[in-house]
Amino acid sequence: MVRFEDVVLRYGNGPEILKRISLEFDPGSYHFLVGASGAGKSSLLRMMFLGQRPSAGRVALFGRDVAGLSRRETALLRRRIGVVFQDFRLLDHLTARENVALPLHISGQARAHSTKDVEELLGWVGLADHMDALPQTLSGGQKQRVAIARAVIGRPSLLLADEPTGNLDDRMAVRLLYLFEELNKIGTTVVIATHNESLVERFRHPITRLRDGEALEVPEGSGPARHPGRRGEPTLRDGI
Amino acid sequence: MARKRSRQPVPLDRDASGRYLPVLVAIMVYLAALALAGALSFNKLAERWDTGLAGALTVQVPAESRASQDGPELNALVSALSATPGVLSVEPMELGEMTALLEPWLGDTVFAIDLPLPRLIAVTIDPGAGVDIEALRQKLQEVAPGSLLDDHQRWLARLLDLAQAIEIMAGVVVVLVVFAACIMVAFVTRMGLAAHDQAIEVLHLIGAQDSYVARQFQNHALSFGLRGGLLGLACAIPTLYLVRVLLQRIDSGLLPELSLRPYEWPLLVLLPVAAALITMVTARITVMRTLARMP
Numbered sequence: 109m110v111r112f113e114d115v116v117l118r119y120g121n122g123p124e125i126l127k128r129i130s131l132e133f134d135p136g137s138y139h140f141l142v143g144a145s146g147a148g149k150s151s152l153l154r155m156m157f158l159g160q161r162p163s164a165g166r167v168a169l170f171g172r173d174v175a176g177l178s179r180r181e182t183a184l185l186r187r188r189i190g191v192v193f194q195d196f197r198l199l200d201h202l203t204a205r206e207n208v209a210l211p212l213h214i215s216g217q218a219r220a221h222s223t224k225d226v227e228e229l230l231g232w233v234g235l236a237d238h239m240d241a242l243p244q245t246l247s248g249g250q251k252q253r254v255a256i257a258r259a260v261i262g263r264p265s266l267l268l269a270d271e272p273t274g275n276l277d278d279r280m281a282v283r284l285l286y287l288f289e290e291l292n293k294i295g296t297t298v299v300i301a302t303h304n305e306s307l308v309e310r311f312r313h314p315i316t317r318l319r320d321g322e323a324l325e326v327p328e329g330s331g332p333a334r335h336p337g338r339r340g341e342p343t344l345r346d347g348i
Numbered sequence: 349m350a351r352k353r354s355r356q357p358v359p360l361d362r363d364a365s366g367r368y369l370p371v372l373v374a375i376m377v378y379l380a381a382l383a384l385a386g387a388l389s390f391n392k393l394a395e396r397w398d399t400g401l402a403g404a405l406t407v408q409v410p411a412e413s414r415a416s417q418d419g420p421e422l423n424a425l426v427s428a429l430s431a432t433p434g435v436l437s438v439e440p441m442e443l444g445e446m447t448a449l450l451e452p453w454l455g456d457t458v459f460a461i462d463l464p465l466p467r468l469i470a471v472t473i474d475p476g477a478g479v480d481i482e483a484l485r486q487k488l489q490e491v492a493p494g495s496l497l498d499d500h501q502r503w504l505a506r507l508l509d510l511a512q513a514i515e516i517m518a519g520v521v522v523v524l525v526v527f528a529a530c531i532m533v534a535f536v537t538r539m540g541l542a543a544h545d546q547a548i549e550v551l552h553l554i555g556a557q558d559s560y561v562a563r564q565f566q567n568h569a570l571s572f573g574l575r576g577g578l579l580g581l582a583c584a585i586p587t588l589y590l591v592r593v594l595l596q597r598i599d600s601g602l603l604p605e606l607s608l609r610p611y612e613w614p615l616l617v618l619l620p621v622a623a624a625l626i627t628m629v630t631a632r633i634t635v636m637r638t639l640a641r642m643p
Contacts, residue, residue: 186555197553210554213357214555
């Protein structure tokens, strides 16, 4: 699914942000990227959603080397990737409903079909009463849920989330991670970057630790989620 | 309370840079409509001159020639001209007609009879009969020495050259207007791309192709271009009507009438559509080229 081989990233002539990173995430797996701010988590994720090309080394997604992708191929590949950005990146002039529907609109899915899916998903994330709200009228947590809904509406094969719990209290953060687990159960590969290690420790998923641009821990043989839900844990349908 | 807002992923209708686009397109269409109407009118005027003078010859018999007076010499000249194959009619102008022609310049107090006026003979020939003008000139010299035969070709050629030059200039104006419109639309589009770079980046990151982004801009440009084009045409039509009324008041056969034929009106009506399409295509090309240069 995701394969990095000796990947180096630097901006211009600056220092190396990522230093010879090699890792591999299998299809259907669930991973945490942890590390302090500035460790390189966001840069690593950015390369996974093709927002940044490596300065050296090889990045392959879905079995394809990203170096040779045309702009069109890049766009088509991105449609298979859902991203929850740290700063949400919602379009301020669109309602929650329109923001969530964007990936479907972009991929040319029929409006009637997509409207139903969008409303259902916004209901799942607890925003049934805020579908027509503009982002600036929503709280940080609500914006984050809109961003999550937008990331998953297209049923991506790979879900990337950059500090998705940053604006949420602990209880909400845990529920969000269980939501991602639900998605993982239906085959989505999930990669979550977070600095909240205490939260991560409550889940038993492979952890890749980054420090000063180096991957210190890369668990081997990271297969599908080994702890597919526990009794009493909230499911996707329960909402957050 | 629900409020009206754009449904487009790129909120181009909020751009200050694009706000004046319809006005600029309106000005362009206005200028193009005037130039096009001018070109069509001069084309028609040239046709009128050409067909009006085709087959018309004028014979000038000098005043000192006996053939300039009514009498057997003039009759002989008329007979000689009439006998020429291809000549349809020969009509010597009467003195009264010639003084009437001179009256606007010399005034009604001047009697042409006191002036040594040449006698004019209007000759109509069949344009398709291939009348040998040089042979006719020689025959005239034999019957009435000193007579001149004017087939109006030199004068007509100069007028037609003038009309053609005006047509070409009008065409150049239209081309320049289109060129200026393209530059303007490209500039506004680039400003829009810069203003909405963050929204465009988000669209790209969630899988939008360049063509999707371009579609946002081209649809916006099409709408603004059409609105501006209709406004420009709406302003051009009263202007053309006013110019037409002023030309009719002058009532000169040398000036164009500025009245369009039925099949020429659609050309004017198509101007807003053409402006909208040019605006749309320019916006699309600008977006596609600009995005293609991005990493």
